[in-house]
Amino acid sequence: MSERISEAELAVMEVLWREAPLTALDVAARIDPARDWSDRTIKTMLGRLLAKGVLAHEEDGRRYLYRPLVARSAYVAGESQRLIDRLFGGRAAPLVAYLAEHHDMSATDIAELEALVRELKA
Amino acid sequence: MSERISEAELAVMEVLWREAPLTALDVAARIDPARDWSDRTIKTMLGRLLAKGVLAHEEDGRRYLYRPLVARSAYVAGESQRLIDRLFGGRAAPLVAYLAEHHDMSATDIAELEALVRELKA
DNA sequence: CACATATGATTACGCCTGTAGTCGGAGAGT
DNA sequence: ACTCTCCGACTACAGGCGTAATCATATGTG
DSSP: OOOOOOOOHHOOOHHHHHHHSSOHHHHHHOOGGGGGHHHHHHHHHHHHHHHHTTTEEEEEEEEEEEESSSOHHHHHHHHHHHHHHHHHOHHHHHHHHHHEEEHHHHEHHHHHHHHHHHHHHO | OOOOHHHHHHHHHHHHHOOBBBOOHHHHHHSSSOOOOOHHHHHHHHHHHTTTSSEEEEETEEEEEEEEEHHHHHHHHHHHHHHHHHHHHTTTTHHHHHHHHHSSOOOHHHHHHHHHHHHHOO
16 A cells, blocks of 8 residues: 655645645645646546555545545655665664754754754653 | 666666776676666666766776766765755754654664764854 | 536556667677 | 677667546536
């Protein structure tokens, strides 16, 4: 179950993670207009996501209502793990170190991180 | 320049990041045997990576020597940024927090992270 | 009831990817 | 010089992805 979600499909999932269930057209209405997708395209995405088992649809009269079957958190976990496996030898710590070094962290970010570390030590 | 490197292509890049320049067959010899790839497949990868501008080749008699044109660190930076943009609103800090919470960190990892935080605060 | 309309289902199509196979020319052996 | 072999160049082909168009069917409308 739950094959990989492609880049474009992710845009559809994001909409449904934010609000569900929705009809196909409701999803279309909530897609970032910058994508400039035809309704047809979004229907195709919904169909593929159904086939992949990451969405469910229930009939609502003559249309369907779509809802996610996988939680966003599960997807985030999977994708993060993929990155860790592919580029950081499967360990999260090197990625954390990498991020801390290469991405400008605001003072707030650092304070949060500090609190986190304190908590982890406990 | 430098289009995206696919999953399979990455295996080839990893070899060349570790040791370069190499001939096509030397690359093939160093690919994880578990991949069970034919030499042809690896030649194809090399060709595509050349076309993508991430490898260079220089003649060495009747064969070529391949070497990376993009550093592994640049690739890692790009892929990390992609993940951050797609799933963490473009900010690294939430990813760090996420990782710290959801991935078992060893005591050593935490100590390292602590040192990092101290350094960041300085 | 016949037709325009709205929806889901099916089909299309070009590019990328994974995974090779084939063709042709440059050396190597006899 | 002729042939065999090795290597790169070009070609192949199925499945996934981005992006839709077309077909079929159910529905509301005059």
